[in-house]
Amino acid sequence: VDSVNKPGILLEVVQVLSDLDLIITKAYISSDGGWFMDVFHVIDQQGKKITDGKTIDYIEKALGPKGHITAGAKTWPSKQVGVHSVGDHTAIELIGRDRPGLLSEISAVLANLRFNVAAAEVWTHNRRIACVLYVNDDTTCRAVGDQTRLSLMEEQLKNILRGCDDEDSEKVARTSFSMGFTHVDRRLHQMFFADRDYEGGGVTTADQVDHTPSFKPEITVERLEDKGYSVVNVKCRDRAKLMFDIVCTLTDMQYVVFHAAISSDGPHASQEYYIRHMDGCILDTEGEKERVIKCLEAAIRRRVSE
Incomplete structure (x- = not known):
């Protein structure tokens, strides 16, 4: 290159x-x-070795003069985080203390509020969990724009994560709607880094x-x-x-x-x-x-x- x-x-x-x-x-x-x-x-x-012509062509185009790198794009489209990154989905970021059954409880909240989980990226480290969920309306399969509904979902998810935190821990649970275009793996690293998981x-x-x-x-x-x-x-x-x-x-x-x-x-x-x-x-x-x-x-x- x-x-x-x-x-x-x-x-x-x-x-x-x-x-x-x-x-x-x-x-x-x-x-x-x-x-x-x-x-x-x-x-x-x-x-x-890579012999597939389509893969080789894909790499050459992505890294070439008109590709994502030289064109100045900050992220790779297939792995972005954000409201506009994967079509009609909203990206939700969650981080808190890990425990058995946590993902099941998160899924139950989303199901009760009629959200569909289209995709998810979940990492755990040092008893902490960070995840990015891509959700949409389970009826229309489109992004949800109702702020009241989104706020209710955020509050209920915060309650679940808050219940996991140790009382004597300086680390707190957080949930937010991602508005950026950061590569999802990079965003998970950033979430853990901000959470200071390296201190464990x-x-x-x-x-x-x-x-x-x-x-x-x-x-x-x-x-x-x-x-x-x-x-x-x-x-x-x-x-x-x-x-x-x-x-x-x-x-x-x-x-x-x-x-x-x-x-x-x-x-x-x-x-x-x-x-x-x-x-x-x-x-x-x-x-x-x-x-x-x-x-x-x-x-x-x-x-x-x-």
Whole structure:
């Protein structure tokens, strides 16, 4: 992929490949200066090269001069969140403490108010649940514009989530109608990040390895003084959309990726990112490094259940 460099372009490219469920086995990223030059090696879910002409044509058009990336679109249409993102549906965002039966109770409220759930994206992490529901009227199959009805639904959903919260917890349940056009997976990451789910676990160090099938990610942050970069190294179990989750988190934490090298060896992945903050600074304090490590580990673990 060769293109004029612009903020967020790496995430947009990776997003296109991830939405096609392609697995990135190797990647070389260079976007220092005014030009963006990346190479991606991808395979399908069966571990085979992409030979389907329609898929190849789709990628070329999406990433080409008239595609979503170079045209300046901020999201990928098939995975947007928002009132206008999936036709006549309303997107509802919910976050709160997870517990058995919660989704059943949410479904019951929507059914009683004559809403149909057309689609849903649900993630759980550190005893918290975040979901985006796409709903419409169960009779007309169109978006509901009645604000009284929508307010009633929102209040009842808040009551369900509020009943899940611990009294001594600083975290609160929230529900809202999404009005933006953010990619749904990115929005779920943002919801958890705002909820500070990364505070639920300790800092990962290079010598802490969990010998379970999905071993604990090893994440380090080092300074490259002579080049003016912070270097983030990630080693963990390889899986689909891993690069998207990492790049998404770095982007939303206001870090810019200038160079990166991605590779996988069997079930293991190794990813190295050369980053700076958007203001041009590198990570100076141990507190900054610790926060990046915690946030990346949380981002990796959120999607493990997939």
